Structure formats: structure tokens, C-alpha cells
Amino acid sequence: MTAPSRTPEALPSCQVVAVVGATAAGKSDLAVELARRLGGEIVNADSMQLYRGMDIGTAKLTGPERRGVPHHLLDVWDVTEAASVAEYQRLARAEIERLLSAGRVPVLVGGSGLYVRGAIDVMEFPGTDPDVRARLEAELAEGGSGPLHARLAAADPQAARAILPSNGRRVVRALEVIEITGRPFTANLPGHESVYDTLQIGVEVPRPELDGRIARRVDRMWEAGLVDEVRALEREGLREGRTASRALGYQQVLAALAGDCTEDAARAETVRATKRFARRQDSWFRRDPRVHWLSGADTARDDLTGAALALLERPVTA
Structure with missing residues (x-):
């Protein structure tokens, strides 16, 4: 199923749209709606969603939730592979260039700050010894x-x-x-020098509301079978994966499966660790003056897409 074409009144004033912010803020849903309205396609910028089989614990959108919008850079790496921002940069820019050449709008979405910057900003990686x-x-x-x-x-x-x-x-x-x-x-680390003409939209949610969303999300993950997902991935080498094994939820479940804690304790620690991570995500993106912040609170959810489209209708400023 192909995403709808752009309409003249929805033409963006930039080459790339990036939707950023903390986990559980509502980035993915907004990105899908923007892609639908703009005739765009999603480019994933969540480091853990690049791993095959890590679906429940990373909150990957299901097929129906993607609403016909093509998604790219999901399920790229085996769980045994170490994450590489340099490799992600190569993959992401190839997708962005392909979409731009095809007249599509790349909508980058994710909360991995360094991955977002690697995709859209001038950023070179020192070699290794x-x-x-x-x-x-x-x-x-x-x-x-x-x-x-x-x-x-x-x-x-x-x-x-x-x-x-x-x-x-x-x-x-x-x-x-x-x-x-x-x-x-x-x-x-990169400065604020862009490779593409990019509009960065940050989705912010008041801390108490975001904490509640995180707790409910973790509950849904457990109910959806996160423990079974981790068991299956363990057979594929998850425990040996230097990056994937440290993902939120997966690390805690692996500890429970090893007998280091109870499953209830793993669940509670996943909530605590995710809340801490959300604060670090927010701090990272707040340091970038180019991010335009919009409210993703429940009371503003109906207005979020409209507010984002309004930003796209005006010239992008650094």
C-alpha cells in the first residue's frame, strides 16, 4: 500500500522532517500522520529498532499502526551485532537521498539523539585502533x-x-x-551544522504524564509477551550482543531469566530505567536550539498534527 501523494497546500518548506523527543511522548504516531499528509516515508532513528526481532520491547509500530506509510531502517541488524552510529549514518543518508530523489519527504523519527544528529548534521567519525x-x-x-x-x-x-x-x-x-x-x-561531536534543510519537531509531555505513559507502556509490553520475546532472542545470541543486550527491558528480563532477580523486580526496574532514560533524552534534545517544541500532552493531542503542519508551512530557520 502506497502512502498518499503530497497535496500542494501540504508542501513542506524543508527537505527533511525530524520528529524527536523522549520515549512514550507520541513521536511515532505524529511522524506517521505527517508522512501521510506530506506524501512522505518514515526513516527510523531509534537505535534499538534497527535490531531484528526486538519488537515488543522497542515499541515498534505494528503493520496496521503504520497506516500504509513505508518504514525504513527497521530490522536491519542481528542482535549479536554491535551498534554503530557511523554505519547508521551511511544507511540513513542513503535512504534520505533516495527518498529526496523520488520526490518523497523523509520523515526521520526516533529518540536516539546521536543517531538523529548523525543522519542530518555534519558529523565525522574518528577511526579505531x-x-x-x-x-x-x-x-x-x-x-x-x-x-x-x-x-x-x-x-x-x-x-x-x-x-x-x-x-x-x-x-x-x-x-x-x-x-x-x-x-x-x-x-x-557534531555542532549545529546541517547536511539537509531540516525541520526538527520536538514532542514534549509534562513529566508526571510522561511517567504515567511509561509505566503503562511497560505493562503493555509484559502483557504482549516481552519475556517470551527475550527468551526467543536469547536463543539467537541476545545475551552475547554487546548493544542489544543492554536495551531497556531486554537487559532487565535477561537478568530475571538468569535468576538474578524476580520478574516483578525486572518489570519495576524497567519502568525506573525508562523514566531515567526519558530525562536524558529530553536533556539531549533541549540542547539543540533548532528543535521546535510542540505539546504532546493528552489535552493537546488533537492539535499536535495541525501545529506541526503549521511549522512546515513557514521557512525553516536555524
């Missing part, structure tokens, strides 16, 4: 991420504030870049 990486990963395996994070805090305080101490993979990468380039890791 296998020897440096192996040495740092050996230190991580032996002593945990705490000492490495302390080293990062001394070398690049801004990077240390942005990377959780528990995220050993990202701590190792930051230290590797510092050692390879001789510059702070944050010096390699």
Missing part, C-alpha cells in the same frame, strides 16, 4: 567501567557527564577517541 580498543576493553573486563569513567572525567569532564558510568562500551570508545586524536571526545 584495534590495539588501543583491545587494551581498554581488557581493563573494562578486569576492573569494570568505574575506573575508566573516572579517567574519562579527568580527561574530558563534559564527555563524562554525558556518558553514564555504567555504559562501559561508550566509555571505552570515548577514551579510545581521546587517545587516537589527542583531543577531547566532545570535540568530535
Whole structure:
């Protein structure tokens, strides 16, 4: 089924539309509606929705929920593959260029801030040094991420504030870049220089309402069979996947399946961890002055699409 064509009155004033914000804010539904109105197609920018089989826990839209709008960059990687922003950038820009050449509007949607920036902004990735990486990963395996994070805090305080101490993979990468380039890791992060003429629409929801949505979403995931989904993916190597195994919900269920906690405790921790993650997402996108924020609160939901279309009718400003 093909998405409806653009109508003259719906022509956007930009090349690319990006819908961003915290998890459970309503980004996906808005993106689908905008794509329908603009004759566009969805380009996924959620790092965990790139993994095949990770459906329930990442809240991938079902076929009917996509409403006939083509979706791209879902189910790309096996759960054993480590996520790569550089590889995602290559894939996303290829999709964006293809859609633009076909006269379609790319509607980028997701809450993975670095992936969004990698797709639409000037961003180059320093190379890797296998020897440096192996040495740092050996230190991580032996002593945990705490000492490495302390080293990062001394070398690049801004990077240390942005990377959780528990995220050993990202701590190792930051230290590797510092050692390879001789510059702070944050010096390699993108500025606000766009590759495409992009309108970024942020969907914001008051914190108490968003927390309630997150709790209800986690409940629905459990009811929909998240534990069984994790069991099936475990047989495909999920537990060995350096990135996928740390996804919200999946990490907690894996712990329960290993006997490290009860299923009820895993469920409660998923809610807590998702709320923390939503706050970090909001902080990331708030730092970008180009994001136009719209209310996704229940009381404003009927007006959200109209407000977004109104933004698209005026020239995009940086």
C-alpha cells in the first residue's frame, strides 16, 4: 500500500522532517500522520529498532499502526551485532537521498539523539585502533567501567557527564577517541551544522504524564509477551550482543531469566530505567536550539498534527 501523494497546500518548506523527543511522548504516531499528509516515508532513528526481532520491547509500530506509510531502517541488524552510529549514518543518508530523489519527504523519527544528529548534521567519525580498543576493553573486563569513567572525567569532564558510568562500551570508545586524536571526545561531536534543510519537531509531555505513559507502556509490553520475546532472542545470541543486550527491558528480563532477580523486580526496574532514560533524552534534545517544541500532552493531542503542519508551512530557520 502506497502512502498518499503530497497535496500542494501540504508542501513542506524543508527537505527533511525530524520528529524527536523522549520515549512514550507520541513521536511515532505524529511522524506517521505527517508522512501521510506530506506524501512522505518514515526513516527510523531509534537505535534499538534497527535490531531484528526486538519488537515488543522497542515499541515498534505494528503493520496496521503504520497506516500504509513505508518504514525504513527497521530490522536491519542481528542482535549479536554491535551498534554503530557511523554505519547508521551511511544507511540513513542513503535512504534520505533516495527518498529526496523520488520526490518523497523523509520523515526521520526516533529518540536516539546521536543517531538523529548523525543522519542530518555534519558529523565525522574518528577511526579505531584495534590495539588501543583491545587494551581498554581488557581493563573494562578486569576492573569494570568505574575506573575508566573516572579517567574519562579527568580527561574530558563534559564527555563524562554525558556518558553514564555504567555504559562501559561508550566509555571505552570515548577514551579510545581521546587517545587516537589527542583531543577531547566532545570535540568530535557534531555542532549545529546541517547536511539537509531540516525541520526538527520536538514532542514534549509534562513529566508526571510522561511517567504515567511509561509505566503503562511497560505493562503493555509484559502483557504482549516481552519475556517470551527475550527468551526467543536469547536463543539467537541476545545475551552475547554487546548493544542489544543492554536495551531497556531486554537487559532487565535477561537478568530475571538468569535468576538474578524476580520478574516483578525486572518489570519495576524497567519502568525506573525508562523514566531515567526519558530525562536524558529530553536533556539531549533541549540542547539543540533548532528543535521546535510542540505539546504532546493528552489535552493537546488533537492539535499536535495541525501545529506541526503549521511549522512546515513557514521557512525553516536555524
